[in-house]
Amino acid sequence: MKIAICSEGAGFDSAVDQRFGRCFHFVLVDSNGEKLEEISNPSLGASGGAGVQTAQFIADKGVDVVLAGNIGPKALATLNACNIKVYTGISGTVADALSQYQQDKLTLVTNSTVSQHFGLRGGGGGGRRGGNF
Amino acid sequence: MIIAVASGKGGTGKTTVSVNLALAFNQKEKLQFIDCDVEEPNAHIFVKPVFDSPETVSIPVPEINEGKCTYCGRCKEICVYNALAVLKENVLVFPELCHGCGGCAYFCPQEAIAEVPRGIGVMEKGTAKGSAFDIDFLHGRLTPGEAMSPPLINAVKNEIDSRKVAIIDAPPGTSCPVVAAVKESDFCLLVTEPTPFGLNDLDLAVQMLKKLDIPAGVIINRSDIGTNCVEDYCKQEGIPVLMHIPWDRELAELYAKGEAVVLHSAKWRDLFEKIWMRIFEVFDSEQLKTEKKEVDAG
Numbered sequence: 001m002k003i004a005i006c007s008e009g010a011g012f013d014s015a016v017d018q019r020f021g022r023c024f025h026f027v028l029v030d031s032n033g034e035k036l037e038e039i040s041n042p043s044l045g046a047s048g049g050a051g052v053q054t055a056q057f058i059a060d061k062g063v064d065v066v067l068a069g070n071i072g073p074k075a076l077a078t079l080n081a082c083n084i085k086v087y088t089g090i091s092g093t094v095a096d097a098l099s100q101y102q103q104d105k106l107t108l109v110t111n112s113t114v115s116q117h118f119g120l121r122g123g124g125g126g127g128r129r130g131g132n133f
Numbered sequence: 134m135i136i137a138v139a140s141g142k143g144g145t146g147k148t149t150v151s152v153n154l155a156l157a158f159n160q161k162e163k164l165q166f167i168d169c170d171v172e173e174p175n176a177h178i179f180v181k182p183v184f185d186s187p188e189t190v191s192i193p194v195p196e197i198n199e200g201k202c203t204y205c206g207r208c209k210e211i212c213v214y215n216a217l218a219v220l221k222e223n224v225l226v227f228p229e230l231c232h233g234c235g236g237c238a239y240f241c242p243q244e245a246i247a248e249v250p251r252g253i254g255v256m257e258k259g260t261a262k263g264s265a266f267d268i269d270f271l272h273g274r275l276t277p278g279e280a281m282s283p284p285l286i287n288a289v290k291n292e293i294d295s296r297k298v299a300i301i302d303a304p305p306g307t308s309c310p311v312v313a314a315v316k317e318s319d320f321c322l323l324v325t326e327p328t329p330f331g332l333n334d335l336d337l338a339v340q341m342l343k344k345l346d347i348p349a350g351v352i353i354n355r356s357d358i359g360t361n362c363v364e365d366y367c368k369q370e371g372i373p374v375l376m377h378i379p380w381d382r383e384l385a386e387l388y389a390k391g392e393a394v395v396l397h398s399a400k401w402r403d404l405f406e407k408i409w410m411r412i413f414e415v416f417d418s419e420q421l422k423t424e425k426k427e428v429d430a431g
Contacts, residue, residue, distance in 0.1 A: 049215025049230045056209065056218045074227050078218045081225055 001031040004063045005090070005097050010038035012095040018069030021051030022119035027094045028063065033102070050119060051075030059084060067097050072119070073112040080110070088113050135299045136412060137318040137347070141334025143305035145324045146354035146378065149388060151302040152179040154322075157395045157405035158298065161267050165297045168272035169286045169314035170304040171254060179393045182259035182270035190273065190288040191250030192233030192281070197224045201245035208237035208246060232281060252276070254285045258292065263396070269297065283313035290314075307341040315342070320416050321349045322375070322408075327359035332366055339370060348419040350375040350412065375411040376404065 006023040007014045012035070017023035022044050028037040039061070043053040051071075055078035058066060066079060066086045079086050087106035090097035100106050138151040148170075155166045156179075168176040177184075195208065195217065206219040216230035217237060228251050238246040254275040261268040271292050273285040282304070290313075293299050303314035315321055321342055325335040335351070342349050351367050356377035367374050378384075384394045384401065394401040 043215075046215060047213075049227065052218050052225075052227055052230070053215040056215075056220070059218075059220055074230075077227075078220070078225055081218070081223045082220045 001064045002036065002062055003029050003031070003065045003067060003098075003101070004058055004061070005029065005067045005094050006069060007094045007097075010040075012093065012098075014094050016067075016069060016090045016092065016094060016097050019119035020066070020068045020071045020075050021046075021054045023054075023068075026058070028061065029098060033098050049074070051116070052078055055079045055082075055084075065101075067101050067106065070114040070118060071109060071112055072114055072116050074116065076109065076112045134320075134416070135293065135301060135318040137301040137303050137315040137321045138324060139303040139311060139315050139321055139338060140305055140324045141307055141336070141338035142325065142331055145305075145326055145331065146352075147305070147324050148176050148179070148302055149384075149394075150322060150324050150352055150354070150378075151300050152176050152393050153395045153401065153405045154408060155180065155268055155300050156263075156266055156393050157402050158266065158409065159406065160298075161265070163297050164266070165269040165271065165292075165294055165299040166261075166302070167289055167293065167299055168270075168302045169289060169310075170302055171273035171275040171282045171285045171289070172304060172310070174272040174274055176302050177259075177270065177272060178391045180261045180268060180270055182261040182268070184257045184259035184270075187255035187257045187274070189252045190254050190256050190285045191252045192231070192284045193235060193238075193248035194228040194231045194233060194251045195226055195237045196247045196249045197226065198245045198247065199224070201243045203243055203245075205242065207240055207242060211236040211240050229280070233284060253279045253281065256285070256289050256292075269294070282310045286310060286313040290317075307337045311338075312341065312345065315347060316345055318347050320412060320419070321347045322352055322412070323349050323372075324352045324354055325363055326355045327353055327361070327363040329360075329362060331359070332362045335363060336366065339372065348415065350415050352376045352378065352408070354378045355380055373411070373415055375415070376408050 004026045006017045007025045007027050008017045026039050029035050043050045051074045055075045059082040067090050068088050086109050088109050089106050138147050140147050158164045168174045209217040209219045214230045214232050216227045218225040238248050256273050259270045261270050273289040275282050304310045323338050325331040350373045357379045387394045395405050
């Protein structure tokens with residue numbers, strides 16, 4: 001099983017990114033929590049539809065579970081269509097997010113947790129590094 | 134002849150100028166008024182046309198024939214707006230992201246994409262008749278929440294009758310909707326106010342018109358406030374200032390009631406008739422310039 005965690009940087013010590021479509025990096029781990037891959041998000045600067053494009057990218061990577069801060073409606077629809085499970089509510093570092101998942105502290109979502117364009121506004125705790133709105 | 138009324142800055146008086154200009158036009162039955170500010174059309178409040186039933190304006194969006202689709206992903210590669218997601222055994226279409234370019238259907242190797250219309254707003258046509266005018270009136274109304282107005286603006290502009298004089302009331306700004314509204318005009322009136330804010334946005338509008346190769350004239354509204362900055366700028370740029378509109382209680386009171394001042398005041402009617410003369414003068418001299426250029430080039 002492949003788990004993708006939204007993060008601001010590469011590695012377990014990086015802070016999680018509250019955004020999905022415009023998050024900086026994904027840390028991919030297996031079900032034992034072993035790191036498989038760190039990838040930067042190619043859709044970070046998309047002019048529109050970043051959520052859809054990022055979801056497509058994650059699906060193409062063969063991911064089964066996404067751990068996110070929040071998720072928008074189009075990204076969720078795309079991930080759901082591929083039977084990718086989305087858990088929201090991560091906080092702290094990538095390592096923290098992983099243990100929150102393993103301890104079953106996250107929420108499995110079927111409805112989007114934020115409205116569209118959330119990531120353009122800097123994304124809550126995710127820092128103000130997103131596109132200017 | 135197509136005359137656009139535009140401005141960089143919002144709230145400078147585009148609608149006031151365009152509706153009064155339309156209602157002061159002295160050749161009955163020869164005028165079309167086209168409100169291209171489809172996000173907030175409001176010229177009809179002053180012109181008071183009687184509308185026919187609205188027509189829906191649509192853009193083409195993709196519909197996937199899953200029987201033919203091989204999930205090759207060509208369509209999502211083509212789509213720069215990310216309106217398509219191609220998954221293992223599923224294609225998702227997000228119509229609200231689609232700009233209606235048709236690229237996905239054109240490039241689909243399986244011909245598995247049909248284009249179906251999605252309504253983005255309506256066009257309304259009508260006529261406004263008075264003792265001194267008889268105007269063909271058209272406007273578009275974009276559905277609130279829709280992101281793209283240019284397809285609706287283009288649909289409304291397709292109704293322009295080349296045998297008539299058309300006045301286009303453009304949206305404010307200098308981006309896609311404004312370009313869609315003013316392009317192919319013969320002349321553009323830029324309405325501004327003599328303040329640093331007005332000048333800043335006027336300059337942006339002038340630069341846009343230069344790129345579109347449309348001759349311009351300036352109308353300075355609220356001309357008794359601010360500074361000489363706009364006058365100086367127009368001199369420097371060689372753009373004629375066609376009219377000054379000072380603060381005027383009568384104009385403001387009528388505006389507040391949704392009435393056009395030229396229908397109630399001979400003084401204002403004369404002023405707007407004079408703008409028509411100035412427009413034709415500038416237009417003729419631009420025509421001469423173009424002809425001279427062509428002769429010189431030949």
